[in-house]
Amino acid sequence: MNNAPQSLRRHIAIFGRRNVGKSSLLNALTGQQVAIVSPEAGTTTDPVNRAMEILPLGPCLLIDTAGFDDEGNIGELRNERTHRVLDQADLALLVMDQAQDLSLEKEWLNELRRLEIPTVAVINKTDSICDIESVVGQIYNALSVTPIKVSAKNHSGINDLREALAQAAGNDEGGSLTAGLAKPGDIVMLVMPQDPQAPKGRLILPQVQTIRDLLDKHCTVVSCDVDSLEKSLDALHEPPALIITDSQVFAQVYEKKPEQSLLTSFSVLMAGTKGNIDVLIEGAKAIDRLTPQSRVLISEACTHAPMSEDIGREKIPRMIRKKFGNSITFDIHAGKDYPDDLQQYDLIVHCGACMFNRRLMLSRIRRAQEQGVAITNYGIAIAHLQGILDKVSIP
Numbered sequence: 001m002n003n004a005p006q007s008l009r010r011h012i013a014i015f016g017r018r019n020v021g022k023s024s025l026l027n028a029l030t031g032q033q034v035a036i037v038s039p040e041a042g043t044t045t046d047p048v049n050r051a052m053e054i055l056p057l058g059p060c061l062l063i064d065t066a067g068f069d070d071e072g073n074i075g076e077l078r079n080e081r082t083h084r085v086l087d088q089a090d091l092a093l094l095v096m097d098q099a100q101d102l103s104l105e106k107e108w109l110n111e112l113r114r115l116e117i118p119t120v121a122v123i124n125k126t127d128s129i130c131d132i133e134s135v136v137g138q139i140y141n142a143l144s145v146t147p148i149k150v151s152a153k154n155h156s157g158i159n160d161l162r163e164a165l166a167q168a169a170g171n172d173e174g175g176s177l178t179a180g181l182a183k184p185g186d187i188v189m190l191v192m193p194q195d196p197q198a199p200k201g202r203l204i205l206p207q208v209q210t211i212r213d214l215l216d217k218h219c220t221v222v223s224c225d226v227d228s229l230e231k232s233l234d235a236l237h238e239p240p241a242l243i244i245t246d247s248q249v250f251a252q253v254y255e256k257k258p259e260q261s262l263l264t265s266f267s268v269l270m271a272g273t274k275g276n277i278d279v280l281i282e283g284a285k286a287i288d289r290l291t292p293q294s295r296v297l298i299s300e301a302c303t304h305a306p307m308s309e310d311i312g313r314e315k316i317p318r319m320i321r322k323k324f325g326n327s328i329t330f331d332i333h334a335g336k337d338y339p340d341d342l343q344q345y346d347l348i349v350h351c352g353a354c355m356f357n358r359r360l361m362l363s364r365i366r367r368a369q370e371q372g373v374a375i376t377n378y379g380i381a382i383a384h385l386q387g388i389l390d391k392v393s394i395p
């Protein structure tokens, strides 16, 4: 079984008009009948995700969508949903089954190019097209792309499609989480408070990913909680090159850390690989411009049931209110829910986004920038509020 977390899978979205065979193509790529297929236009109504391994691409998440030519009121809503998939698409398949009217395809291709989403054009149903080369020529003339010829029905061209996807994806492996902060042979200390918010019996994804990244670099990884930090430091024959901690205990760890050890947090590391960290650091400055009338959006990727002392719902609002006024309004949006109108906010504080792929976090940052709203993340906001942001090492 392949358990790669969804956030680390390459997200491949399948776009096209109704009935061109998008769902059939998803089934052909997965080799399973996972999506409903029918001759009726408008069979797929909501985006459908399917995790799978596509060689030579590795772990992927295929996203089937409703046809982008849907009509009527409900059709409009479906189109909106389909459009939203653009926010998380690392790669796109643009599926066609004819070359008569390609106006919508042209619009979509332009949008995909604007968003810099590598796209593979596909002509499906080649089993029932008489003069396929003429159709390919017409598509090239209209869209300046040469489509991959496939038949989802008899599985022809599916391997070519896999290879085209791998080529379009390029070598975008994503960098090391700790980047230049840790080098091979370093001792790295992880200070991980296991408070009531910590899940029972396991570590959270950013911690697991960090340990894996450090092991790949042949570092010595030592872990402890805040209470045993001093004792653990004493046990080492030299100070750790780097200490990584939970941003909530930044200040405590900073006080106790050896001078020569760098300090950073899991959420700062996540921001380094997930988003544009410079924008998030700049965004933290907007905290100082908040007034008692300000409105702040807390945006969280997880939809877990909120617990007491929740970092986004309680701790950060409390820290901000204490400094800038009790009447500051905080709106909480969780999961895929992210408001269209961001201008009503003076600041967005986003979680580390370990559950999102990089593309989705970058889309959210881009939307905030387009609307001129400052955006930062939990870890960077906390470090700023504690006055130690300049002491935190940025990957």
Ligand SMILES: Nc1nc2c(ncn2[C@@H]2O[C@H](COP(=O)(O)OP(=O)(O)OP(=O)(O)O)[C@@H](O)[C@H]2O)c(=O)[nH]1
Binding pocket: 016, 017, 018, 019, 020, 021, 022, 023, 024, 025, 036, 037, 038, 039, 040, 041, 042, 043, 044, 045, 065, 066, 067, 124, 125, 126, 127, 128, 150, 151, 152, 153, 154
């Ligand atoms: N001949 C032929 N028919 C195909 C092929 N692929 C799909 N079809 C048929 O085309 C019809 C639509 O297929 P779907 O996979 O449901 O198309 P879709 O694009 O997902 O359609 P919506 O969900 O309605 O947007 C079905 O009747 C399929 O059997 C193919 O390669 N050849």
Ligand SMILES: [Mg+2]
Binding pocket: 022, 023, 024, 036, 037, 043, 044, 064, 065
């Ligand atoms: Mg479908």
